[in-house]
Amino acid sequence: MCGIIGITSLQGNFREPIGKVVRRCLERLEYRGYDSVGIAVIKGSSIEVRKGKGKIAEVSVRLSFDEVDGLTAIGHTRWATHGKPSDENAHPHTDCTGRVAVVHNGIISNFLELKEELIRKGHVFRSETDTEVLAHLIEEYLKMGYKPFDAFKAALSKIRGAYAFVVAMAQEPNRLYFARNTSPLVIGIGNGANFIASDIPAFLEFTNTVIVLRDGEYGYIEPGKVYIERDGLPVNVEERIRLISWTPEMASKEGYPHFMLKEIHEQPIAINSTLAGIDEKAFNEVINAILNSRKVFILGAGTSYHAGLIGDYLFTSMLGLDTHTLISSEYKKYLNSISDGDIAIAISQSGETIDTLVAIRAFRERGAKIVAVSNVIDSAIPRESNYVIYTRAGPEIGVAATKTFTTQLVVLTVLALKMGIAMGKLTNNEYRDMMDLLNKVPNLVQGVMASVEGKVKALSGYISRKQSAYYLSRGIGVPLSMEGALKLKEIAYIHAEAYPAGESKHGPIALVEGGYPVVFSILDDDNVDALLGNVMEMKARDAYTIGLVPEKYVGKFKELLNVTLEMPNIDYRVAPIVYVVPMQLLAYYTAVAKGYDPDKPRNLAKTVTVE
Numbered sequence: 001m002c003g004i005i006g007i008t009s010l011q012g013n014f015r016e017p018i019g020k021v022v023r024r025c026l027e028r029l030e031y032r033g034y035d036s037v038g039i040a041v042i043k044g045s046s047i048e049v050r051k052g053k054g055k056i057a058e059v060s061v062r063l064s065f066d067e068v069d070g071l072t073a074i075g076h077t078r079w080a081t082h083g084k085p086s087d088e089n090a091h092p093h094t095d096c097t098g099r100v101a102v103v104h105n106g107i108i109s110n111f112l113e114l115k116e117e118l119i120r121k122g123h124v125f126r127s128e129t130d131t132e133v134l135a136h137l138i139e140e141y142l143k144m145g146y147k148p149f150d151a152f153k154a155a156l157s158k159i160r161g162a163y164a165f166v167v168a169m170a171q172e173p174n175r176l177y178f179a180r181n182t183s184p185l186v187i188g189i190g191n192g193a194n195f196i197a198s199d200i201p202a203f204l205e206f207t208n209t210v211i212v213l214r215d216g217e218y219g220y221i222e223p224g225k226v227y228i229e230r231d232g233l234p235v236n237v238e239e240r241i242r243l244i245s246w247t248p249e250m251a252s253k254e255g256y257p258h259f260m261l262k263e264i265h266e267q268p269i270a271i272n273s274t275l276a277g278i279d280e281k282a283f284n285e286v287i288n289a290i291l292n293s294r295k296v297f298i299l300g301a302g303t304s305y306h307a308g309l310i311g312d313y314l315f316t317s318m319l320g321l322d323t324h325t326l327i328s329s330e331y332k333k334y335l336n337s338i339s340d341g342d343i344a345i346a347i348s349q350s351g352e353t354i355d356t357l358v359a360i361r362a363f364r365e366r367g368a369k370i371v372a373v374s375n376v377i378d379s380a381i382p383r384e385s386n387y388v389i390y391t392r393a394g395p396e397i398g399v400a401a402t403k404t405f406t407t408q409l410v411v412l413t414v415l416a417l418k419m420g421i422a423m424g425k426l427t428n429n430e431y432r433d434m435m436d437l438l439n440k441v442p443n444l445v446q447g448v449m450a451s452v453e454g455k456v457k458a459l460s461g462y463i464s465r466k467q468s469a470y471y472l473s474r475g476i477g478v479p480l481s482m483e484g485a486l487k488l489k490e491i492a493y494i495h496a497e498a499y500p501a502g503e504s505k506h507g508p509i510a511l512v513e514g515g516y517p518v519v520f521s522i523l524d525d526d527n528v529d530a531l532l533g534n535v536m537e538m539k540a541r542d543a544y545t546i547g548l549v550p551e552k553y554v555g556k557f558k559e560l561l562n563v564t565l566e567m568p569n570i571d572y573r574v575a576p577i578v579y580v581v582p583m584q585l586l587a588y589y590t591a592v593a594k595g596y597d598p599d600k601p602r603n604l605a606k607t608v609t610v611e
């Protein structure tokens, strides 16, 4: 995790000190880690470093980042792995001379042996991090008379592990070196300035012309030049340039107090864009591949796994497919059952989650074909997949996934519907009706937000005083409940668990006592009566019952519920896309009621690039 940024600019390009520009870029990367923050700016023959423990808002003021001027700078926001969060362990790290500064995202697995060797040679280390070894290694090669680029390459050849590096050297004040292996890195090509960062939103204010780097690539940027190499050979840069449709507004809060709330409210637009962007050819290729496959696996982590479970429910219940859905990091269980002719649908909004990346590599090695569902063009998972379907949610900056989840559901639902036609499981009329319904979802989501937001906000006051909650449902509502519970857990720090409602009697109900919150989702006509029984069971134990209930069943449930959140009457296959919205809002407002920052939940970072 960690967020890194590098900028190299022509004189007069920015009308403000470069430290201020770097600080703003870092703010957009803060979702990747917020243990410490730092910047380094090349100043004549030396490099000025300012860094410290804490969040950007506080450290940047304390250390006056905004006042540091120069043409070339790097910055870093940290999610600690090697070495506790502290001033010393904050990046950038420098060599003994202070003329080489490094920022890093990833883990150098052989850093201990490299560090010992460097200490023996007289290098003095000032941090406990793995990163610092690169600065000293470069210094070592420079001392031996290597030119900066050669010193950088020689140092890289010694490093094992996962990394995205950006390196500034005082010797070359208009150039920044970079290298990528596993951790993400994107170049932004601007006018009079070039950028390199962990993610596109960092520099979106300045450019939407990007090159997404691939594993094994390294090189340098200058204000008017991008040079990339791989295995000693230059890469054709022109061929790799992409124009992305994201706008600077998408990377700013636009008046919302938090990115998460903005992103929840952006869901109608994100869903619309995803529906409008459906690439029939790509879908048809995927459908053919699935129809001709032996087994279908679906994998993802966290929220993406929950989307996978909902897709699995549709594939199994509607199409009769025998799909296997797994949490990416648990792929090893399946190694003996994967073979040629299998398909794995890998879901990852960032396209960079290491657990999912490692899993698809294992699937590919055993002959499976991979379908990626991702929100980030050219990211690692799509690149290593045979087929790609993109969601069009725009950049998601809040750590908790919201609009990327609903757009993943849109893609999986459309896929299931199209497969329904191809497999003869749906008539053309049924398909058309369902697609019509999907096209109404943006309005339905808008309507639900307007009708429940106030009520959810009021409810959050009650929930914020609780230590635990259950989310119960049946059928397709179970993975939806898992997503609701994850949201509450991760941003409001309330222990929330999802269960199939029927299963609640087999143990979980023991925890229920007066006032214990239980959130029921009622989506599917077939499960209404059974769920009514489950609500009664909870009510009999004096639980505080909250229900997401379709309008047609409100009368039936009303007496049993402390809080009724009325939902539109909507086919259960599409309902999760709408029902998740009140759950997202509940988590958001509860976090705010407890005084937490929902955009930066403790211990978490968006895009998990360490296993």
Ligand code: F6R
Binding pocket: 300, 301, 302, 303, 304, 305, 347, 348, 349, 350, 351, 352, 353, 356, 399, 400, 401, 402, 486, 487, 490, 607, 608
């Ligand atoms: C939860 C959340 C995480 C991610 C998970 C996978 O709100 O955001 O659980 O869903 O880390 O990330 P991607 O989808 O980028 O692979």
